[in-house]
Amino acid sequence: MQFATVNDVILHHQLIGGPAGRPVIVFANSLGTDFRIWRDVVVRLAGDFPIITYDKRGHGLSDLGQVPYSIDDHVLDLAALLDRLAVKDAVICGLSVGGMIAQGLASKRPDLVKGLVLCDTAHKIGTTEMWNARIESIEAKGIESLADAVMERWFTPAFRRPENAAYHGYRNMLTRQSAVGYTATCAALRDADLTEETKRLSVPTLCVVGDQDGSTPPDLVLSMARLIAGARYEVIKDAGHIPCVEQPEILTEMIRAFIATLPAGDEPHG
Ligand SMILES: O=C(O)CCC(=O)CC(=O)O
Numbered sequence: 001m002q003f004a005t006v007n008d009v010i011l012h013h014q015l016i017g018g019p020a021g022r023p024v025i026v027f028a029n030s031l032g033t034d035f036r037i038w039r040d041v042v043v044r045l046a047g048d049f050p051i052i053t054y055d056k057r058g059h060g061l062s063d064l065g066q067v068p069y070s071i072d073d074h075v076l077d078l079a080a081l082l083d084r085l086a087v088k089d090a091v092i093c094g095l096s097v098g099g100m101i102a103q104g105l106a107s108k109r110p111d112l113v114k115g116l117v118l119c120d121t122a123h124k125i126g127t128t129e130m131w132n133a134r135i136e137s138i139e140a141k142g143i144e145s146l147a148d149a150v151m152e153r154w155f156t157p158a159f160r161r162p163e164n165a166a167y168h169g170y171r172n173m174l175t176r177q178s179a180v181g182y183t184a185t186c187a188a189l190r191d192a193d194l195t196e197e198t199k200r201l202s203v204p205t206l207c208v209v210g211d212q213d214g215s216t217p218p219d220l221v222l223s224m225a226r227l228i229a230g231a232r233y234e235v236i237k238d239a240g241h242i243p244c245v246e247q248p249e250i251l252t253e254m255i256r257a258f259i260a261t262l263p264a265g266d267e268p269h270g
Pocket residue numbers: 029030031032095096097098125150153154189214215216241
């Protein structure tokens with residue numbers, strides 16, 4: 001575990017070394033989660049690739065910084081973290097708002113990005129009214145008041161069985177998240193429309209979505225995939241919004257197969 005100060009915030013991150021000459025895979029997490037959601041994918045890839053996971057500002061053990069945020073704040077944080085770690089030409093695998101950060105990074109700093117894996121995300125997520133209602137509700141009643149509804153979007157009924165300890169653990173992750181960091185990121189999502197930037201992307205891209213995603217459903221993810229020249233689109237069966245938790249094996253194999261299609265390089269990493 002490591003901490004780095006970038007753009008005046010401390011970002012909690014983890015760098016797991018891997019063979020030289022393989023692209024670094026960077027995982028960016030979703031709203032209300034921290035980097036532990038990637039654990040079951042990371043353990044399957046560790047040893048074959050260098051890996052970076054990090055908590056975006058306002059999440060996990062990272063600082064809050066100035067609130068509210070814009071999507072650019074999150075993009076510039078990831079760019080600064082990768083510069084700090086001397087990483088270029090990485091594969092950025094982003095989930096939901098993490099996928100928007102990945103799209104923004106590829107647009108603003110193409111030197112950092114060799115390929116994109118866009119999981120359960122879009123060029124625009126939700127409406128101004130929806131995000132404002134969520135912010136107001138959390139400011140009035142806290143994250144707990146919305147937690148059951150969020151769980152229904154994140155996970156399939158099979159995962160939400162009362163006897164599934166993992167379900168309760170991820171619910172704890174959400175409800176213990178900083179409400180201020182959460183609503184500050186809701187504001188970033190509300191104000192972000194990446195349609196024009198995403199249309200101009202020319203980096204190899206894989207778009208994936210859980211077939212039962214209640215936050216960014218398959219049709220929305222497909223509409224993003226259609227904006228990106230040459231992007232591939234895959235649906236993961238029996239998964240909600242967070243396939244790295246529900247179907248880590250399948251997602252890992254998709255990531256491996258995608259990376260195998262990328263031109264080989266000699267990517268530097270610190
Ligand atoms: O997960 C995200 O990063 C944003 C999409 C969302 O609203 C997730 C949820 O349904 O709570």
